[in-house]
Amino acid sequence: MLKIFDIKAKSFPVTRKIILWASGIILFLAIFFTYVTNVTIDAASDELLATLKVLFWIFICLAPFAVAAIVIFIILREKELADYYKVRNKSTLGKKVRLFDVLNMLWMAIFCVMCVYPIIYVLIGSFNQGADYARGGVYLIPRLFTFENYRVVLEKSEMWHSYLVTIGRTALGTVSALVFTSIVAYAISRPNLKFKGVIYWINLLTMFFSGGLIPYFLVITAIGLYDNFFVYIIPALYSVYNMIVISSFFKSVSNELHEAALVDGASEFRIWWQIYMPLSKPVLATVALWLAIGHWNSYFDTMIYTSSKDLHTLQYFLLQAIQSSTMTEGMTETMLQRVSAKTISLAAIIISIIPVLFFFPFVRKNFQSGIMIGSLKG
Amino acid sequence: MSENVTVKRINGEILTDPSIKLNKRRTWTKNDWILLLMASLSIVFLAVFAYAPLYGLILAFKKDHETKNILSAIVYGSWGSYGGLEQFRTFLTDPEFGNIMANTLGLNILQLMINFPAPIVFAILMSELISDKFKKTVQTITFFPHFISWVIFGGLFLSLLDYDTGIVNTLFVKVGLIKEPVDILGGEDYFWPIIIITSLLKGLGWGSIIYVAAISGIPSELYEAAKIDGANRWHKIRYITVPSIAPTITLFFILSISGLLNNGIDHIWVFQNANNIGRSEVLDTFIYKYGLGMSNYAYATAVGLFKSVISVILLVSGNFVCKKLSGRGIY
Structure with a gap:
């Protein structure tokens, strides 16, 4: 023990x-x-x-x-x-503490409180009774405690469905985009790639010019992705910026490994998968986090590219809960006394933050090191 | 493969010795094909998702009534008759044009003036913190808002700023700054401050990482030498820290200039409502509403093209000015 x-x-x-x-x-x-x-x-x-x-x-x-x-x-x-x-x-301990240091720490602490307090405020509101919350003044602890808000949210089947859609798109989208992007990044990082300059410029140009929303939307519709689950996955498969970040890391892997593998008769594809991918875990973890956060938080693609309810993501469900009072539809008077559209949406916010809260401490460090990898080439 | 070419490596780049003639007719090995295949995945992807939409820009020069629904927009985008600059003329003479441009530019210039330097100042202040533990805690906490979506962050603020129940109103009334609650979300006067402050809270910690990384890369010998020469804290910041991170600042400055017409639509959308539309309507939301809400495909494409042309001009001229002033640019 x-x-x-x-x-x-x-x-x-x-x-x-x-x-x-x-x-x-x-x-x-x-x-x-x-x-x-x-x-x-x-x-x-x-x-x-x-x-x-x-x-x-x-x-x-x-x-x-x-x-x-x-x-x-x-x-x-x-x-x-x-x-x-x-x-x-x-x-x-040995350093002298000056007034500047104290003020500096003080203002940093105030800023931290400003960052954290909104979430605490919502947490408190979500446990407060609806009609009581509307009177105002609930800031530090719930005044009339209740679980009703959470019960209403958790009983919504749309909520669970949208949760599943979001988890699905985050998992599938992150893995597929990571594999796709790193395949291209590997090829472009190799100095012996034929037509390297042309391929590189074709990639780079797209960072500066874009067709804009409407032509993009028409392309999505024309290839049959409109109102299809894969509209979350396929257009997000590749991004030039991520490719550059991964490929600059691939370039730093020693070339001797590559040569040795070539001598042993491995194909380029196998070298990528069995040597470069395992060696590049730090940068892959970072890009995976960027992708995952993007997938988890995006709601505009739901709004633009889908129309059926089955494809609603968690964030879109929340947007509706916040902006309109669909959550309290068909409720009786006594029920509306206990919960309000406001407090229900607060409970929904808390439920959707929980996964992020769980993962945050584990990914924080990765994020920082990743930014440094990204900034090296900048 | 390279028997008759001497290869030496300098800084990771492979250079061929110019004195030896390259064997031009090298055969393609299997691995060359595999590599090309791997790289061409990106070409296929970009052809569909980046270059096809570029071709779709010709929609901006078509007649509107021919492209009223999705199918005909796709068909007429290629074959329909040209309407010249009709769409652009409509937009430029639109009574809302001035207002939308004022909102777009106003919001972005404010962001550039406040939200661009703020992370730099924050990073410098953070580097001056004496306790490493405190520094780490501050960093962790200020990162967090970046991880939650605008929907949630917006939702938090909508309840904080509420007229009846929000803490901001209550607090200000109690302290005595205002006599009675102000309807912050109902009117249009407070829309810009809301946008600026929320993006400051959400982005400050995150935006400062890059500068923190740059500052931590400055060799500590510089500071020690300055200390011996009698420099105080302000001198050190002014003459060591700021010049050392200047290249990073320039790079991000140019990049944010080219984004002057890009308002984060998912940010604006959460806070936009019928009451503040006069101050909150920007190019992006306008394109979305006209294009996808009302199916004016040709018109919305024209507005989008107008936007991207100006962005490219801003990028090029921003780069030019920076090169003239500081000798640094991004290309």
Whole structure:
């Protein structure tokens, strides 16, 4: 048991991150359920209350473990950092703190609060009763607590369907675009490609000239992609910018590997797949993240290129929930007292943010290193 | 393959020795074909999704009534009769033309003046932070808004700025800055500030990464030498940091000039409503509404062409000015 904590934390960064993140969530939920079991909940059934009690005890029992994990990891981290500063000889303690530094930190902190508070505000609103929220003044904790908003959203089958569409397009779109783009990037990174100059310029020119929305739309329609699921995938297969980023990384792979593989009789295609792709994981991860975020967040293509409800993406569903009051259609008076179009849309926003919140801490570092790769050639 | 060509590598580029004659009639190996096939995937893709739409631009010179629905737009785009510059004339004499151009340029120039330098200042301030841990936390938190979509971000702000329940109104009334709540979302006066502030909040952390990376690449010996020479913090920023990241700044400046007519349509669309249409209608939303909403394909194509021609002119002239002033350009 002790061995798990004795390992050099550095060699298991992902495991450590997952444990840390999970403990954080457990702690948060423990606090949340403690709070929930102690307030009056609007429109709560006996079953719901019983479930909450059970959940409360589960998380209260888990909380000590979470605290222990966090404390252990903090101690480990401090040790590592101490070594790090010894090596770098860069202790922050010895420096003189001036007024400028204090003001600088203060304004940074204020900006961070401005970035985070809107989300907290929405979280609070989503747990508040509809009619009560409309009176205003709900800023720090829900005034009249309720789960009704979430119940209404989660019961919408369109919501789940659009969630599936978004997950599908993100997974399929990211993988296919990554493979397609890196095939081309590999070919263009090779100095022995025939007609290299012509091919390169054909690619580059498209970065400066575009046909604009309408001709593009007509092309999409003419090749039969209109109102087809693949309108999310195929037009996003390739982008010249991503190709340049990947290919500049391919160029930095040592040429000796390529020559050795050629001597062994491997084809160019095999060299790309078996040597260059595994070697280029950092840049591929970065571009994959760009692609995935783009797919997850886009809603305009749904608006332009599709008409049937089956193809609505999560973001488009949200847009409708925010801009019109379709969510409260066909509700009774008492129901409308409990939830409002506003609070329901807040709950929908929170549900759609959750996956991003989960992935964010894991991808943050990748994003930064990727930008540096991209900026090298800039 | 290259028995009679000496090859040496300089900076990763392969150069052939000019003193030795190249064997022109080299045979194509199987691998050459494979490589060409791999590269030509991009040609096929771009032919369909980039060059075919370019050809579609001739739609801008067609007569509108012949291209009223999708099918006839595709057919008449190639075969229909030409209407000359009729579409452009209609747009330039449109009573809304002045308003749309004012909105498009006004919003973008404001963005260029505020949202372009802000990440630079932010990055410099961030590099001056004394605690590494605090710096990392700030970076993580300010990245986050970039990861959520404009729909969600817009939704957050629509509830923050709400007339009755929004915290902004309540806070300002409580502090005493305003007497009674202001209908921020209902009128058109506040549309531009909303756009500027939201894109600042969403893009500041993200936009600063590139400059943070550039600043972290500056050798620390420069700062140490400056310190010995008695430079204070301001001197260091003014004479070391800013000149060192100037190439990056120039590059992004030129790129953002060419985007002067490009408003992020998914950003504007979330905040646009019937009340603020006078200040929020820009070229992109206009093209979308006329082209896809009302099926005026020829007209919307003409407006789009007008937009891209001006963008290219801006790119070229921006590059020219930067080259004259600083000796740097992107091509």
